[in-house]
Amino acid sequence: MIVLTGATGLIGRLLAAELVGSHEVRVVTRSPRTAGLPAGVEVVEGDPQRPGTLVDALRGADALFLHSRAVGDAAHDVVALARDLGVCRVVALAAANVDDPLDAQPSRLRGDRNKEADDAVATSGLDWVSLRPSSFAGNALTAWGGQIRAGNDVRYVYAGFEESPLDERDLAAALAESLTRDELLGRRIDLTGPESLSHREMVRQIGVALRRPLRFHEVPAEPAARGMVAGGLPEPFVAAMMTRYAAHRTRPQFPPTPELEKLLGRPPRTFAEWATDHVADFEAAG
Numbered sequence: 129m130i131v132l133t134g135a136t137g138l139i140g141r142l143l144a145a146e147l148v149g150s151h152e153v154r155v156v157t158r159s160p161r162t163a164g165l166p167a168g169v170e171v172v173e174g175d176p177q178r179p180g181t182l183v184d185a186l187r188g189a190d191a192l193f194l195h196s197r198a199v200g201d202a203a204h205d206v207v208a209l210a211r212d213l214g215v216c217r218v219v220a221l222a223a224a225n226v227d228d229p230l231d232a233q234p235s236r237l238r239g240d241r242n243k244e245a246d247d248a249v250a251t252s253g254l255d256w257v258s259l260r261p262s263s264f265a266g267n268a269l270t271a272w273g274g275q276i277r278a279g280n281d282v283r284y285v286y287a288g289f290e291e292s293p294l295d296e297r298d299l300a301a302a303l304a305e306s307l308t309r310d311e312l313l314g315r316r317i318d319l320t321g322p323e324s325l326s327h328r329e330m331v332r333q334i335g336v337a338l339r340r341p342l343r344f345h346e347v348p349a350e351p352a353a354r355g356m357v358a359g360g361l362p363e364p365f366v367a368a369m370m371t372r373y374a375a376h377r378t379r380p381q382f383p384p385t386p387e388l389e390k391l392l393g394r395p396p397r398t399f400a401e402w403a404t405d406h407v408a409d410f411e412a413a414g
């Protein structure tokens with residue numbers, strides 16, 4: 129039995145779908161009646177940030193997936209409870225920047241506790257793996273989807289900033305392997321997409337997928353940051369993100385590694401493939 133936290137989020141849903149059919153899967157969620165998970169998945173009510181509510185979910189389980197945002201500051205306590213209830217393996221979803229100063233990790237300022245999850249599994253005394261992915265390809269949809277649905281002009285900061293976007297489906301497949309394969313145990317594994325791409329190039333590739341002439345217009349960081357905050361993003365999050373962009377204007381953030389291909393036994397999906405598969409998400413409704 130494999131227990132998943134964070135199963136109603138993007139990565140958790142993909143992971144549940146990856147595992148169900150070949151493994152017994154139990155997910156823990158605060159809202160089981162609205163979980164909407166695949167048939168065959170056992171759904172148990174519980175709050176991953178309140179470990180005492182997870183006893184029923186963890187009893188009889190062999191492995192646990194620790195989602196860093198779902199468990200939050202309770203990571204160590206959740207892992208300790210899992211160990212006490214006989215769970216043998218725990219796999220954490222952390223991040224490639226987990227060792228950066230905490231205030232320089234943008235996702236932390238939106239609830240992720242990557243450092244805590246990473247530390248909790250590595251010091252658990254259980255069989256463990258911690259995956260440290262680079263930025264998700266889907267971040268492009270969050271950053272530019274609204275502008276692309278409205279027209280062909282994308283205004284954003286740092287056209288030349290480069291990173292190696294990772295298709296979320298490949299991350300889910302890697303997590304499934306980590307939960308079931310012994311040769312990965314005891315490792316912190318850095319995962320990236322297969323190529324380093326600039327903001328401008330990612331927008332171009334989305335345009336190719338859409339068969340539209342998207343144009344990237346670089347805007348200054350300060351007014352862009354003010355606009356993001358005015359649009360509802362937390363100011364500390366925006367500041368950390370802008371600092372990250374500025375630090376990698378001339379050198380790629382997290383250049384490609386071969387780890388994902390070695391783990392999956394196949395080439396990872398490219399950003400162009402991701403864009404092609406998400407054309408509908410970038411098209412205007414109606």
